Amino acid sequence: MPDNPTPGNHGANSYDVAVLGGGSFGTAMAKVLGENGHVVHFWMRDEAQAEEIRRTRINRRYMPAVTLQGDIQPTTDLAEAVRKAEIVLVAIPSKAFRSVIREHSSEFRDGQIVVSLTKGIEEHGFKLMSEILLEELPRCRSGVLSGPNLAGEIVNRELTATVIAAKDPDVRRTVQELLGCEYFRVYANVDIYGVELAGALKNIYAIVAGLASALNMGENAKAMLITRGLAEMSRFAVSLGANPMTFMGLAGVGDLIATCTSSKSRNFRVGYAIGKGQKLEEAVQELGQVAEGIYTLKLVREKSEAIGIYMPLVRGLYEILYESASINAVINSLMMAVQNSDVEFILPRTITQ
Numbered sequence: 001m002p003d004n005p006t007p008g009n010h011g012a013n014s015y016d017v018a019v020l021g022g023g024s025f026g027t028a029m030a031k032v033l034g035e036n037g038h039v040v041h042f043w044m045r046d047e048a049q050a051e052e053i054r055r056t057r058i059n060r061r062y063m064p065a066v067t068l069q070g071d072i073q074p075t076t077d078l079a080e081a082v083r084k085a086e087i088v089l090v091a092i093p094s095k096a097f098r099s100v101i102r103e104h105s106s107e108f109r110d111g112q113i114v115v116s117l118t119k120g121i122e123e124h125g126f127k128l129m130s131e132i133l134l135e136e137l138p139r140c141r142s143g144v145l146s147g148p149n150l151a152g153e154i155v156n157r158e159l160t161a162t163v164i165a166a167k168d169p170d171v172r173r174t175v176q177e178l179l180g181c182e183y184f185r186v187y188a189n190v191d192i193y194g195v196e197l198a199g200a201l202k203n204i205y206a207i208v209a210g211l212a213s214a215l216n217m218g219e220n221a222k223a224m225l226i227t228r229g230l231a232e233m234s235r236f237a238v239s240l241g242a243n244p245m246t247f248m249g250l251a252g253v254g255d256l257i258a259t260c261t262s263s264k265s266r267n268f269r270v271g272y273a274i275g276k277g278q279k280l281e282e283a284v285q286e287l288g289q290v291a292e293g294i295y296t297l298k299l300v301r302e303k304s305e306a307i308g309i310y311m312p313l314v315r316g317l318y319e320i321l322y323e324s325a326s327i328n329a330v331i332n333s334l335m336m337a338v339q340n341s342d343v344e345f346i347l348p349r350t351i352t353q
C-alpha cells in the first residue's frame, strides 16, 4: 500500500474496503473485514436488502442467522463504494462479473487493488475473472482469492484458510493483512491462473461427488472420484498454462476436499438432488443460490474437446446433466475405460482417445 492511502486512512491496520456482491460470500467477507476493524462499503443491487441490513445487521436472504459486527455500510451506490475504497473485493457471480465492473470502470483509480472472489468462467471466450479485471481495469492492481472457504463456516468463525494469488507482492501482503485473523489465514501464491482455475473447476467435481453421495457410493469410490477429479482438473489447467504444484495447495486439493465432502457446498447439493432423481432446473431452483459448476461444466467440456484434453468425468457429468444419459450407463463406461497412469506428471498417460 502507499504510505498514505487515499481516501481515508484509519490508522495502522484499518482500511476502507468495498465488497461488491450481497450474497453468501460477500456477506462472509464483509463480516471478517468488519470484525478486523475495517470500514466496509458493502454494495448490493437491492435497496430493500441494503436497508434491512442497515437496520438489523442481518442479511436475511443469504445469512439469516448471522449478525454483522463492526463498521459495515450497506449501499446500492457502487460508484461511491469504489471511490471511498482503498481495496475492492468482488463477489459477483461470473455471469454478471464483467457487466458490473465495466459499467463502473471509470470509478476505479490507478493502482487501486481489486481482488476477485468469484469461482467461475465467462461464457464467451473462456475468460477467467482475473483476465476480465485486466481487460476492464488495466490500471488497477488485481488478484484472486480462492480456497476451501464455505461461507456458512466462515460466518461462524470456524477455522479457515484461503489463498491470495497476485503478481504484485504488495497486493498479496495487503490482502493477508486485511483478512487474516484468529480464525482466518491467508496464504500467498503467484500462479493466478492456476489458483483461479482450481476454484472454478472444483465446482464440477463437487457436483460429481454429490451425485455419488446420493447413490450411496462407498468411501473407496468417493476417494477415487476426488483423486481422479484432481488428475483431470490439473491436466486441463496445466495445458492452459497453470502450475501443476498449485493443485497440491489449498486452492486445489484443499477446496476439492471441502466441496466434494460436504453438503454445505451448493454444487454438491445440486449433484445430490440429481442423484436422487431431480431435474437440473428443479435442483437449481430449489437451491436459490448460485452453483457456478453447472455453467463451468458446459464451458470446460467445450474447451477440453476443442483443445483435445481427456476429461472423462466432465464428459460423463455433461451427458447426465445436459443429455439425459443414464447415470448407471455413464458409471459403467467410466469404469470400463482403459486403465491408465495414476500421476501423469510422473508417468505420462498412454494416449488412447
Ligand SMILES: NC(=O)C1=CN([C@@H]2O[C@H](COP(=O)(O)OP(=O)(O)OC[C@H]3O[C@@H](n4cnc5c(N)ncnc54)[C@H](O)[C@@H]3O)[C@@H](O)[C@H]2O)C=CC1
Binding pocket: 021, 022, 023, 024, 025, 026, 044, 045, 062, 091, 092, 093, 094, 096, 100, 117, 118, 119, 120, 149, 150, 151, 152, 288, 289, 290, 292
Ligand atoms: N458461498 C461460498 O461459500 C463461496 C462462494 N464463492 C464464489 O463467490 C461468488 C458469489 O457467490 P455467492 O455470494 O456464494 O452467491 P449467492 O448466490 O449467495 O449470491 C449471489 C449474489 O450476487 C448477486 N448478483 C447476481 N447477479 C447480479 C448482478 N447482475 N449484479 C449484481 N449482483 C448480482 C445476487 O443479488 C446475490 O447477492 C461465486 O462465484 C461463488 O463461486 C467463493 C467462495 C465461497
Ligand SMILES: O=C(CO)COP(=O)(O)O
Binding pocket: 119, 147, 148, 149, 150, 151, 203, 206, 255, 258, 259, 264, 265, 266, 267, 268, 290, 291, 292
Ligand atoms: O467454493 C466454495 C467453497 O470453497 C463454495 O462452494 P459452493 O459454491 O459449491 O457452495
